[in-house]
Amino acid sequence: MNDILRALGISAGILFLVVILIVIVSIAAVNRGAEQAEAAHTKDPVAESAVRVKETVPGTAAKAAKPVAAAADEISVPQILLLGVGLFVVTVVALLALSLIEHM
Numbered sequence: 001m002n003d004i005l006r007a008l009g010i011s012a013g014i015l016f017l018v019v020i021l022i023v024i025v026s027i028a029a030v031n032r033g034a035e036q037a038e039a040a041h042t043k044d045p046v047a048e049s050a051v052r053v054k055e056t057v058p059g060t061a062a063k064a065a066k067p068v069a070a071a072a073d074e075i076s077v078p079q080i081l082l083l084g085v086g087l088f089v090v091t092v093v094a095l096l097a098l099s100l101i102e103h104m
Contacts, residue, residue, distance in 0.1 A: 007099075014091050022084040029075045036074075 011091075011095055014095065015088075018084075018087045018091055021087065022080070025083065026080055029080060033074070
């Protein structure tokens with residue numbers, strides 16, 4: 001029974017660290033999203049909508065500017081959950097490997 005409690009204590013300690021890491025990543029993602037939302041609301045709408053026009057030959061139609069895609073560096077809640085599940089799986093596999101090594 002003592003070995004079971006020791007193993008549960010070790011796994012609980014590792015899982016506790018994983019949970020703390022997930023919370024820190026979540027807080028960082030939320031703060032980053034809040035900063036980006038605040039920056040989006042404080043931009044000058046006139047400067048944002050200004051379009052540079054090249055001189056064209058008379059009689060040719062000006063082409064419409066294509067909107068630029070937003071940067072894909074945002075992290076979403078499903079990504080955070082997947083990272084958490086991934087860390088959990090890695091932890092469990094590491095504990096299983098450690099257990100197999102000790103019993104050999």
